[in-house]
Amino acid sequence: MFHAASSPVPSPRSSESEKDQHHQSPDRRSKQRDAFFDNAKYMAIVLVAVGHAWEPLKGDSRVLTAAYVLVYAFHMPAFILISGFFSRSFDGSPGKLKRLVTGIVVPYVVFETAYPLLKTYVDGAPQDISLLDPYYLTWFLCALFIWRLTTPFWKLVRYPLPLALGIAMAASATPNIGGDLDLPRVLQFLPFFVLGLNLKPEHFRLVRRRSVRIAAVPVFAFALAFSWWAVPRMNSGWLYHRNSAQELGVPWWVGPVMQLALFGCSLLLTACFLSWVPGRTMWFTTLGAGTLYGYLLHGLVLKTADYRGWFDHPALHRPLGEIAVTVVVAVAVTLMCTKPVRQALRFVVEPRMDWAFKRDATELAREREKQRPAEREREKVGAGA
Template sequence: MKRTAYFDNAKAILIYLVVLGHLMSGYLNENQYVDTLYLVIYLFHMPAFILIAGHFSRKIKSLDDLKKLVKTLVLPYVIFQILYTLYYRNVFGDHVQFEFFEPRYALWFLLSMIMWKMMLWVFSSHKGMIVVSIIVSLLVGYMSEVNEWLSLSRTFFFFPFFLMGYYLNRENFVKMKNKWNVRVASMLASTLIVVVYLYGDVRWKEWFFGRVPYEDIGYGLLESSVLSRLFIYVLMIVSTYIFLSLVPTENQFYTNIGGKTLGVYLLHLFIIRAFKETDIYVWIEDTGNYVALFAIAFLIVYVLSSNWVWKVTAPLIMVNRKS
């Protein structure tokens, strides 16, 4: 198994799905196929991304580790929080205020990454802490104070996936690619898509985001909020297993994008916000040509991962050539 290609392939596919999902968000409740694909994407794209991030993360042990954390996560968060606020407010007239403790849009991921790395001080002692992290998340959902402030709700909600990745060794990923797993994952993928199409409801999306406490979610999956979140965890774990089992291990035409995902992640919402003001956005809505979103998402990822964009933005993002 070519492990580097495998992880770069996974990250490249996931960042494409992140962009596609954000494009699709403006067309929900208009087409059942769009709603189904949106729900399926959100079942695994961030859990898988976060699991991989956890796999490559290490506990902060020194001052140098702390400095690296500040450089690669804290400074980009501050910079892009300012840039997005100015962009949305001054260019489009959106009612947004400067607020450093409530992350703007996709920036919650950076803030949560900071906290996940620090939480390893407590949760890195034993694999059994994965179960503890799930229990903590289930209980935290009842706390109204744990919401979008400091991205706390999402931090606790997705932390079990970060911790799973942290405890998975490289051999675990190799075993996931055996023929038996690939066959099982293929059958499960087909089944999952059909089930979501037949029984899914786009109102489930708030359960997938994990950004607010139970009391702020207007649509329940099951009678119990804890059982609803636990049910979502099961679906997400199964979906993530399916994805990781099906990711190609050989070099693909998109493999090199996997090393530039942070740049694409931080920049793509600038383009998507502008896209929503274009005639193309309205045309897709009026004609129902949602298939165009696949091409637009590819174009965004392709441009933002190009060498010339990377060279210009890499210093701003505070990263080296691999991200």
């Protein structure tokens, strides 16, 4: 039997303030984390980076394209579902809003500026900077900001997942939404986030059973074979969830049908993927805390390689070259999640920014309460003198 991780799943509704958590010792913070989720985040971010590296190489290999289609069918859904699970505690309180700004808005502005500048100075093609038009990977930060802001609403409605699916289906048949904030993708990926909001730790334990792990083998084998068959027959644009049916050249009603079909397939593959995630502490477990760094940084490396034409080298379009690229990118994104990188870039990815915010009233009241005994003691000493 595949048992759950020995450490309990940390509840997002912690009784400790965010400041108290920040000042805890590393050992105590690590004990509060569940190795399973850190492992899942690390493995998902490696798949994201590898999938992006395969994109400029896949045209020459039907097998690689099939693997690309398979990975794209579940890697972002899995990442978004876990993000939704850990967004359950968002309630719009001052502390949570502060974290939303420092952990999502600030890195979005920084990297939404960095990517166009990279294209301008490395590729030589001037690229305008627009905070309303997410560039390359930054769409996820924009989407996560919107999803998390709407969390209280999804916790309020009676049937959140059917409603989210309805919105995604409508978005897949609406070509006039526009590209601002990448709203088509935000809306079409929404059901995975809402599903994550409504999951509980025991739901993850269900997919981590030994029977599910065994069943995942033929499921992935069939999915890979189906992907190989579908390569010349299906438009891979459906996997990106950023276009309507009409924009993909099919009648509007195909959009909702494909949205439902892809949601079911992605959910099944996500469950199979999670069944293979180790529940115990592994050598890469601590890297799960730095997946945002790996996500944002690997794009800069891959875009640089693309602009420099490195992917055009004939050797990389052969099986050994494709394997080499896969290994190099997996190692690179792993290094980007390490502690030294996080410490060096925390000022842009996870800045404190205490100077920009008012002190929380609850925190101020707690500090005044702590100071009162000392003041009373000083008054007694003064009276005695």
